[in-house]
Amino acid sequence: MPCPALPDGFDFTDPDLLQHRVPLPEFAELRVAEPVRWIPQSGNVAGFEDEGYWAVTRHADVKYVSTHPELFSSYLNTAIIRFNEHIERASIDAQRLIMLNMDPPEHTRVRQIVQRGFTPRAIRALEDRLRERATAIVAGALAQGGSFDFVTSVASELPLQAIAELIGVPQDDRSKIFDWSNRMIAYDDPEYAVTPEVGQQSAAEILAYAMNMAAERQKCPAGDIVSTLVAAENEGNLSSDEFGFFVLMLAVAGNETTRNATTHGMHAFLTHPEQWELYKDRRPDTAAEEIVRWATPVTAFQRTATQDTELGGKLIREGDRVGIFYASANRDPEVFEDPDSFDVTRDPNPHLGFGGGGPHFCLGKSLAVLEINLIFNAIADALPGLRLVEDPRRLRSAWINGVKELKVSVE
Numbered sequence: 001m002p003c004p005a006l007p008d009g010f011d012f013t014d015p016d017l018l019q020h021r022v023p024l025p026e027f028a029e030l031r032v033a034e035p036v037r038w039i040p041q042s043g044n045v046a047g048f049e050d051e052g053y054w055a056v057t058r059h060a061d062v063k064y065v066s067t068h069p070e071l072f073s074s075y076l077n078t079a080i081i082r083f084n085e086h087i088e089r090a091s092i093d094a095q096r097l098i099m100l101n102m103d104p105p106e107h108t109r110v111r112q113i114v115q116r117g118f119t120p121r122a123i124r125a126l127e128d129r130l131r132e133r134a135t136a137i138v139a140g141a142l143a144q145g146g147s148f149d150f151v152t153s154v155a156s157e158l159p160l161q162a163i164a165e166l167i168g169v170p171q172d173d174r175s176k177i178f179d180w181s182n183r184m185i186a187y188d189d190p191e192y193a194v195t196p197e198v199g200q201q202s203a204a205e206i207l208a209y210a211m212n213m214a215a216e217r218q219k220c221p222a223g224d225i226v227s228t229l230v231a232a233e234n235e236g237n238l239s240s241d242e243f244g245f246f247v248l249m250l251a252v253a254g255n256e257t258t259r260n261a262t263t264h265g266m267h268a269f270l271t272h273p274e275q276w277e278l279y280k281d282r283r284p285d286t287a288a289e290e291i292v293r294w295a296t297p298v299t300a301f302q303r304t305a306t307q308d309t310e311l312g313g314k315l316i317r318e319g320d321r322v323g324i325f326y327a328s329a330n331r332d333p334e335v336f337e338d339p340d341s342f343d344v345t346r347d348p349n350p351h352l353g354f355g356g357g358g359p360h361f362c363l364g365k366s367l368a369v370l371e372i373n374l375i376f377n378a379i380a381d382a383l384p385g386l387r388l389v390e391d392p393r394r395l396r397s398a399w400i401n402g403v404k405e406l407k408v409s410v411e
Helices: 015-020 024-033 059-066 089-097 106-118 120-144 150-155 157-167 171-185 196-219 225-230 240-271 273-282 287-295 365-382
Strands: 036-040 052-056 147-149 300-305 309-311 314-316 321-325 403-405 407-409
Touching (some): 036 314, 052 059, 059 309, 089 240, 106 120, 106 225, 120 150, 120 157, 147 150, 150 157, 150 240, 150 365, 157 171, 171 240, 196 225, 196 240, 240 403
Antiparallel strands (some): 300 321
């Protein structure tokens, strides 16, 4: 089959493109004709001073890259596939301190510590409180009456409150986390008028906040997860710095992603009313996984080849950046029957919305699934007649499938 004729200059990480749509038709072409394709970039648009990246679009290949960290590194160029073109290399390298951008064995050491906060027991301990919070969030939206923005009134609240519960952030401070995380990831969107300097300052604010919290718990343990993680650095726990970078990662990985999955899920329900009726009637346990597959909040991450290797019939050279496109993998018809259908009863559902497996598989998957289930159960109970008012306004971002605003109304 001939190689697909993408328009000159077409780039799957172009924030102008992704502000309007996820390029699903182009992904479909590549999966069939050229599942690993070189995408040229010019003018240092991604901040890496190279000539482009390899786009990996098939489910099997995304999994292969994800599960072979010895061949495909998160550390060398970080997992973020596109920064601002004016970013300095030192700012990229500084992000290697975040677990998302580590390789084994350092990644293994840090993950073994922080996963103490995400054990099944830890998540179960949160469930009743988060159910109450979900009910209260939806009740607050209902009380507004008329129309409201689903993102700010509903979708953003439970992830923030869950993080606050998990690591002991006072609930009154959750708006700070919301603002800081927005500024960190919104550098591509002119509506937010966020300069790289503002984004870096917001990251510094989160770090300082978390480091101060860790230092306080080291002096005066409180019997919470923070105290457990930082109690004794020489006994295999986190330093204050490491805890700060863990919270920095949570601000995006545990907040932005679940918020956007919830927003896309609500939009999917309102544009597939038969699925909303099915959900309200049956409340299937499979719904959360399908919402994440459908939404794929992180369109892509990247890895960097540590040596020459072959993938999808192409020779990947040492040092080449490799984009793993979860948004494409989650629509692969080799894996999913009728992948372009939103089906909350889909089972099995081996989507890659929580990563492609391997060392970087989402640490907080259980918490995210719990949050999605709780919020949609609360919506179905209190707002069963919710209606779409306007199409969603999308975030201009190179790698987050984000929604800034979703206007809905109470019937």
